[in-house]
Amino acid sequence: MRAYRPGDEGAIVELSNRCLAPFAGWVPRTVDYWRWSTLQRPGIGPLDILLLESGGKILGYAALGRDGSVLDFCVDPEQPVRGRRSLIKQLIGALEERARALQYDGLTFSEPASDRLLDEALRASGYLVELPHCFSLGVLNPQALLQQLLLARRAELPRLEISSLVLELSPGAYPFLLSSRLLLQLEPQPQVRDISDSTDYPQECVLRLDLCALTELLLCGVTVDSLLRQSQLEIRPVSRVPEARKLLDVLAVRARWHIPRSDGF
Amino acid sequence: MRDYAADLEPHILKILHASFGAKWGDAEFWRWKHSSRPGFSPSDVVVCAAADRPIACFHLTIRTIRLAPGVEIRCSVEGDFAIEPDARGAGIPQKAYRYVSPRLVSRGVVVRAGFSSRDLFEHVYKSKFGHRMPPTVTAQYRKILSDRALHGKLQEFGEAARVHPWSQRFLRSPLTVRLKVEGFQPCDLVLTATAASCTPSGTGRPDLTIKMPYVLLTAARLSPFRAMLTVLESMICGRVRTAGLIRVMFRGLRARRSGP
Numbered sequence: 001m002r003a004y005r006p007g008d009e010g011a012i013v014e015l016s017n018r019c020l021a022p023f024a025g026w027v028p029r030t031v032d033y034w035r036w037s038t039l040q041r042p043g044i045g046p047l048d049i050l051l052l053e054s055g056g057k058i059l060g061y062a063a064l065g066r067d068g069s070v071l072d073f074c075v076d077p078e079q080p081v082r083g084r085r086s087l088i089k090q091l092i093g094a095l096e097e098r099a100r101a102l103q104y105d106g107l108t109f110s111e112p113a114s115d116r117l118l119d120e121a122l123r124a125s126g127y128l129v130e131l132p133h134c135f136s137l138g139v140l141n142p143q144a145l146l147q148q149l150l151l152a153r154r155a156e157l158p159r160l161e162i163s164s165l166v167l168e169l170s171p172g173a174y175p176f177l178l179s180s181r182l183l184l185q186l187e188p189q190p191q192v193r194d195i196s197d198s199t200d201y202p203q204e205c206v207l208r209l210d211l212c213a214l215t216e217l218l219l220c221g222v223t224v225d226s227l228l229r230q231s232q233l234e235i236r237p238v239s240r241v242p243e244a245r246k247l248l249d250v251l252a253v254r255a256r257w258h259i260p261r262s263d264g265f
Numbered sequence: 266m267r268d269y270a271a272d273l274e275p276h277i278l279k280i281l282h283a284s285f286g287a288k289w290g291d292a293e294f295w296r297w298k299h300s301s302r303p304g305f306s307p308s309d310v311v312v313c314a315a316a317d318r319p320i321a322c323f324h325l326t327i328r329t330i331r332l333a334p335g336v337e338i339r340c341s342v343e344g345d346f347a348i349e350p351d352a353r354g355a356g357i358p359q360k361a362y363r364y365v366s367p368r369l370v371s372r373g374v375v376v377r378a379g380f381s382s383r384d385l386f387e388h389v390y391k392s393k394f395g396h397r398m399p400p401t402v403t404a405q406y407r408k409i410l411s412d413r414a415l416h417g418k419l420q421e422f423g424e425a426a427r428v429h430p431w432s433q434r435f436l437r438s439p440l441t442v443r444l445k446v447e448g449f450q451p452c453d454l455v456l457t458a459t460a461a462s463c464t465p466s467g468t469g470r471p472d473l474t475i476k477m478p479y480v481l482l483t484a485a486r487l488s489p490f491r492a493m494l495t496v497l498e499s500m501i502c503g504r505v506r507t508a509g510l511i512r513v514m515f516r517g518l519r520a521r522r523s524g525p
Contacts, residue, residue: 105414113404126480127406134386136396137378144375152335174395176366215397256402265344
């Protein structure tokens with residue numbers, strides 16, 4: 001266990017990105033971003049950045065914020081279970097020691113509960129689990145979001161009878177509507193076009209929903225069937241529901257979200 | 266509405282402190298978070314003014330977030346939204362939200378996000394901004410480390426116990442409980458009919474002494490099964506010790522018989 005030294009940035013960034021890889025919603029680390037978000041944060045010094053090193057390799061990293069909040073906590077996910085459990089305990093212990101030395105009243109971790117080893121270690125050390133602050137979002141540019149998802153998932157797109165799909169969007173509670181109608185073309189190249197001003201567009205499958213429902217569908221894990229049941233989504237003709245469901249299931253983000261404390265605002 | 270300029274900085278800080286208190290942070294913290302941030306644009310800070318007097322401020326930062334392997338989007342993370350108390354209720358949040366929207370589109374932003382309390386989410390972010398909460402695995406884990414914070418928590422607990430009707434009969438004379446929590450200095454929780462206090466332990470003889478591990482203090486907030494396991498484990502391992510328990514139990518029985 002040692003404190004940060006100049007030159008550790010690359011290894012810290014690489015380890016952080018590996019630990020966060022299974023989740024959605026985090027900021028991919030670069031050396032510049034890490035330096036600003038952690039090293040240059042007021043009240044943080046090199047002694048507040050702890051590293052677990054073995055054989056010249058960084059296996060764990062944690063950063064302690066000035067109010068006793070743990071900004072980052074990563075232990076190499078590829079370590080064997082027993083070794084990783086021991087490293088987690090060491091890192092928690094070192095953070096507590098540092099927090100006591102700084103006379104902080106307590107420590108707060110904002111970590112994924114899905115990391116069972118970390119969750120067990122924190123509970124066994126007497127940490128109470130509380131609900132974190134709410135992270136919420138809204139889709140500002142549905143065309144760009146769908147375009148990115150369509151391009152990233154094109155290899156997984158199922159064979160469909162439809163070659164295009166139209167989204168008719170209303171703002172719902174969202175205060176700003178950029179596009180009221182989008183055309184998702186699947187052939188020959190997947191692309192999303194803004195056809196808000198068109199009156200003549202393909203009718204083979206038309207979805208009607210508001211931006212909040214679209215946010216739930218694409219980013220919040222809410223299913224097509226659930227939105228249909230709650231009348232938040234209408235698909236015309238009804239015979240196209242299975243086709244639309246297949247397409248949207250592929251496009252939706254399924255990973256669980258985790259926002260590290262250092263990405264907070 | 267106008268974008269950030271250096272002359273607005275003292276006003277922004279004043280508005281932030283009026284809304285969140287001095288604990289929000291000082292000028293150095295504001296500059297680190299906003300104007301000195303790599304990639305900062307003056308349009309990331311919007312100040313609303315009435316009759317040339319700044320009355321509200323709104324901050325954002327544009328970040329690239331990862332949704333899945335190969336899917337990274339530009340996200341405007343927004344917060345530090347503060348309005349002077351006498352300017353509230355005029356719809357400034359919605360106006361500011363709409364005001365920055367076209368500009369964010371031109372900067373390639375795809376989604377807008379914010380952090381808030383649950384209450385603020387329900388009353389503002391969800392109903393006024395149409396935001397939704399994605400399914401998160403993030404949990405907050407909290408532990409007390411200092412004697413001062415432990416005393417505060419124990420005093421809160423003592424206050425809650427003291428106001429119970431049965432406690433009022435029980436506390437006709439003061440009750441001193443000496444708590445020896447592993448990892449902390451011993452302390453005395455003194456309960457009377459009118460007050461509860463927790464201080465570093467004195468030299469007097471307490472009515473009850475309890476030695477326990479810290480995890481036992483958290484048992485009340487655990488699930489019943491986990492709490493029972495925690496208590497049993499602590500007792501079997503001999504980490505819980507009491508002195509004076511029988512005397513206190515007799516005192517409780519007498520209080521119960523004596524009636525109101």
